[in-house]
Amino acid sequence: MIKSKNLVETLREHAFVAGFQPAQIDRLAAMAHEVHFDRDQIIFREGDESSFFYLILSGKVALEVTALGKVLRVQTLREGEELGWSSVLGGSGGKHFQARALTAVRALAFDGARLREACEQDYAFGYTLMRRLLQVVASRLQAFRLQLLDMYSPEGPKSV
């Protein structure tokens, strides 16, 4: 388990906090705790009201969706990436995907409700966090749009 001083250092090395002020990183670190998941462990299921947001420190996580009785992997996330961003927004109606650890995973976990509370108390912190989160969501959205085009289809990209 990471000690609290080292936790700040660990967090500082994560790509998510690029652009955060040192005091904002300290504030974020105060809400973090380290978690571990075993290979093949389900981190959350589709529809879960899981309230945790994770910054992945090591390992690989698959986002999966069940369709027509089959499980389809739609994205993998690795060290340096974020998992469970909707927990920070709250009221999203449950998780849209299932998350499964493909390898042993080490991550920092943040309670979404506590993060929202901190954003309400300190708007500058809230702006930085939400801006960064929006960048994550925007890059995911762009990647999913490209995925939907089915670029490598023999018929060529689909119109979406």
Added chain:
Amino acid sequence: MSAASETLPSVMVPVAMRLARVEKETHDTFTLTLESADGERPARFAPGQFSMLYVFGVGELPISISGNPEERDRLIYTVRSVGKATHALVTRAPGEAIGVRGPFGTSWPLADSRGRDIVIVAGGIGLAPLRPAIYHVLRHRGDYGRLLVLYGARSPQDLLFRKQLTAWNYVPDTQILITVDYGGLSWRGNVGVVTTLFRHIRLEPERTTALVCGPEIMMRYVVRELLVRGVSAEDIYLSMERNMKCAVGFCGHCQLGPYFVCKDGPVFPYSRLKAWMDRYEL
């Protein structure tokens, strides 16, 4: 007699080569090995060039060479069966004759990239014209910096050259990252479009030459990622695909803005293409 009319017959007449082997790569993609039918060595090619392959009685197709440029006694092509002519090509039996013209076109700038990191970004069948460049860099490993290969395919079943990709990952200073757009439960690798792999590599833009081949829309987004990371437009090279017919710039079928892809390409620096890539009417 003009220079053009002196050279025209030789570039327009196919040489018959013997189909030595057809290997199935995926459910719709095959690698063909052609050997000389008369004992003459085939023309030397540079990585990135293509040939016109003639299936007698069916049609002629532009196909990139996917083999090792050091193997002088054969020509290797990787073909996706998507239409009548490509289907006819991949279903020929070993021993049959295939007409070959070429090699044609420009090549990857490997001589000018010595001492630099080589970043190869391939999508789908786009790995085929890049494989000769990979062979070259691996054979002359000391002449180059790091070799990074980012490869995206539709699904795990659509990945080309899987055994080679695995083996190349063990070569020093070489990193192979693979992703698929959709994976099933048995796939434990990356899932996501090829641009998502950029987050997992460390680029040194001032010493990077990027070689990119895949669907045009993929290449547009890959170029954006490279530019955002500081790689200059002059150091990004794309292999373009158009409807090549004559392969020597006479017929105009493959025109792209002011260029003929068969003659001025297929490999272009992005700095020459950027004005033309986003135009809807081209």
